[in-house]
Amino acid sequence: MQPFLDLLPVLAFFAAYNLGGHFVADSERIYLATEVLLAVTVLQISIQWLRTRTVSKMLLFSAGLALVFGGLTIYLHDDRFIVWKPTLLYGLFGIAMIVSPFVSDRPLIQRLFEHQLRAEPRIWRITNLGWSLMWLFLAGMNAVFVLYFSRDAWVNWHTANTPIVMAFGVAQGFWLFKHTEPAEAPDPDHR
Numbered sequence: 001m002q003p004f005l006d007l008l009p010v011l012a013f014f015a016a017y018n019l020g021g022h023f024v025a026d027s028e029r030i031y032l033a034t035e036v037l038l039a040v041t042v043l044q045i046s047i048q049w050l051r052t053r054t055v056s057k058m059l060l061f062s063a064g065l066a067l068v069f070g071g072l073t074i075y076l077h078d079d080r081f082i083v084w085k086p087t088l089l090y091g092l093f094g095i096a097m098i099v100s101p102f103v104s105d106r107p108l109i110q111r112l113f114e115h116q117l118r119a120e121p122r123i124w125r126i127t128n129l130g131w132s133l134m135w136l137f138l139a140g141m142n143a144v145f146v147l148y149f150s151r152d153a154w155v156n157w158h159t160a161n162t163p164i165v166m167a168f169g170v171a172q173g174f175w176l177f178k179h180t181e182p183a184e185a186p187d188p189d190h191r
Contacts, residue, residue, distance in 0.1 A: 098136075119179055
């Protein structure tokens with residue numbers, strides 16, 4: 001269910017934008033889609049909270065940006081805020097991953113997954129670099145679509161980001177599977 005919940009805001013945005021022409025003027029579709037995105041983002045956080053009594057930091061961060069940039073888009077009636085949000089989000093993810101080994105003893109990707117997997121430091125560095133480059137590539141591509149393409153093209157590109165990230169994650173998963181082993185579970189009898 002979690003992968004579906006992760007996709008829900010983007011899919012709702014895409015659907016609202018593409019079907020919104022039946023309800024609002026074409027020039028207003030981006031605002032309708034943004035309103036739907038905000039509502040579904042709040043729903044997504046609520047569902048995660050009700051299911052687990054916690055909300056992941058990653059979701060809080062991305063939802064916070066969506067709510068701020070989406071809110072500004074609606075309030076100021078300026079779609080530049082919502083279309084630039086992915087560039088900022090992906091850029092911050094990429095930079096955080098690049099900087100993490102220099103400000104901490106471990107790369108960010110290692111800190112996220114070391115409780116599940118054990119690997120040599122080199123494997124974590126390579127994985128971390130791969131993810132950081134992927135995020136920076138997506139940030140750059142989003143900027144290209146914002147600056148040089150129509151809003152229709154940008155919406156399609158933005159929606160395509162999710163499968164791209166998922167495909168990259170699956171590829172990384174296979175690579176990590178070959179180069180890692182499961183982390184040892186703590187011994188419940190050991191005190």
